[in-house]
Amino acid sequence: MIVKKMPILQGFPDFETVKKLTKKHAFSEHFVPVFYDIETTGLSRNSTFLYLVGAVAYEEKNWQMYQWMIEDEKEEPELLKIFSEFLQNFSCTIQYNGDSFDQPYLEARCQIHGLPSPFENLLSLDLYRQLKPVKGLLKLSKMNQPSVEAFLGIDQREYCDGGACIRHYKQFASGKKKDAADIVLGHNQEDLLGLGKILSMLSYLCLFEExxxxxxxxxxxxxxxxxxxxxxxxxxxxxxxxxxxxxxxxxxxxxxxxxxxxxxxxxxxxNYKDYDYIPSEDTAIPKTLSVCMDKKLRKPAKKDTxxxxxxxxxxxxxxxxxxxxxxxxxxxxxxxxxx
Structure with a gap:
């Protein structure tokens, strides 16, 4: 297994900024976040496997990046155990589309190998879900991570996309191309750094949340x-x-x-379901008041009425x-x- 740890010297928000931007999401005062991103050989939880996990944690007043990459499919249980133990040090996870893919995938692979879920009592902040309301406001055509990064001006990546990484990983695992590991690790590192930058977009939610x-x-x-x-x-x-x-x-x-x-x-x-719209007066009134009116004079209010x-x-x-x-x-x- 390849294990890497390195400090992030620039390109990631400071800890207080992360805390400020996430404080409205039911996180406790004991705030110990971890950013993470995974790489798999496909989308199916039953016919593919996990080969790389990257994480960013705040330690000794600095962000540290961790990466664990297996060299063979047989090492997947060990990778799951290592990451599960690592997660026990944190109060919440921050990821992009992690609630729909990363976490369910990891839980399924743990179950297959007879391991408990590492996410019990661990809060989650899925940046993809949180940022959905700003899609129209910011004129985003897509909500995938590269599109959001492009909005922020991060439009040049050195490494390939996730799909191409699968091919590079298989070349590395088969021994055909040992330097392919650098490509895969580099892609994962760019995804992790992108999470830190995307976090700043939570500030647009101020307009939706008073x-x-x-x-x-x-x-x-x-x-x-x-x-x-x-x-x-x-x-x-x-x-x-x-x-x-x-x-x-x-x-x-x-x-x-x-x-x-x-x-x-x-x-x-x-709360439009609690109102009726009165066309003749071009106004809505609570149903508790309109109940006595002739039904022909009122209709259930909609969002626009x-x-x-x-x-x-x-x-x-x-x-x-x-x-x-x-x-x-x-x-x-x-x-x-x-x-």
């Missing part, structure tokens, strides 16, 4: 312009729009422009608390309409 404060609000012609201060800095500036609004962000500032109709705005509500109207007064423009209440309900709705 991680901001209104700084300014003004009315300009037919638009109302909100300026927001985010609790985190964005790694890359962005802009997007629809017929109803325009949004742009840079560093820790976001500008949200929305059209008003004769000085009025729609206040959307996410669950709103009421309110007038944008001078008090609203001067009151950050009221602006925050409005944005809390409406900003997630408008962002969800971006495809």
């Amino acid at each position: 991680g901001y404060e209104p700084l300014n609000c003004e009315i300009l012609d037919e638009q109302i312009i909100f300026t927001l201060v985010l609790s985190c800095c964005l790694p890359v500036e962005f802009s997007n729009y629809s017929e109803k609004f325009y949004i742009t962000g840079q560093k820790n500032r976001v500008r949200f422009l929305i059209k008003h109709q004769n000085g009025r705005l729609k206040q959307y509500y996410s 669950c709103y009421t109207w309110f007038s944008v007064t001078d008090d609203f423009v001067r009151n950050p608390l009221k602006q925050k209440t409005y944005l809390k309900h409406c900003l997630p709705y408008y962002l969800s309409t971006l495809k």
Whole structure:
């Protein structure tokens, strides 16, 4: 088995940044994260095997990268045992699509070899799942790791992709190409470093999770312009729009422009199943109130029709608390309409 350990001197976020970006994900104060990525000979958990595990852990005030690669399929049980023991030192894992592939794959291979799951009582942060809401906002055509890295400006990799790595590993394992191990290990290392950089994209979720404060609000012609201060800095500036609004962000500032109709705005509500929409009044009301109305006058509200109207007064423009209440309900709705 090939075992490597090396410090990460640059290209990975500092520990406090990792803690800050992940604190909203139910992690305890005892925060000991480990990033990991695996390489397998295929997708099937029953007919393929695990040949490489890479991990990044914070030790003695520095990030350390670990890699374990087997030289023969017979070593897979030993690799699983080593990584299982390694995981016992941590409180949570951070990976990309790990909840759907990496963790189930490892658990299946452990079960095949009569080993217990190493993930019991271990929390998970799957960056792929967490970042799904920002796909439309950031105009991402795909959500695989290379596409997300490309958005961050990481568009050049030295080593091949995961599919080609399987071929290189088999050449290494068969003894035909011993230097192929460097290619496979290099690919895994790039994936691990990419995880650290992708983590910074959690800052965009501030817009979906009320991680901001209104700084300014003004009315300009037919638009109302909100300026927001985010609790985190964005790694890359962005802009997007629809017929109803325009949004742009840079560093820790976001500008949200929305059209008003004769000085009025729609206040959307996410719990639309609790509302009925009244077409004649172009408004939604709680079902507890509409139950007494003629059924012909109401219909179950949908995501796009669950709103009421309110007038944008001078008090609203001067009151950050009221602006925050409005944005809390409406900003997630408008962002969800971006495809």
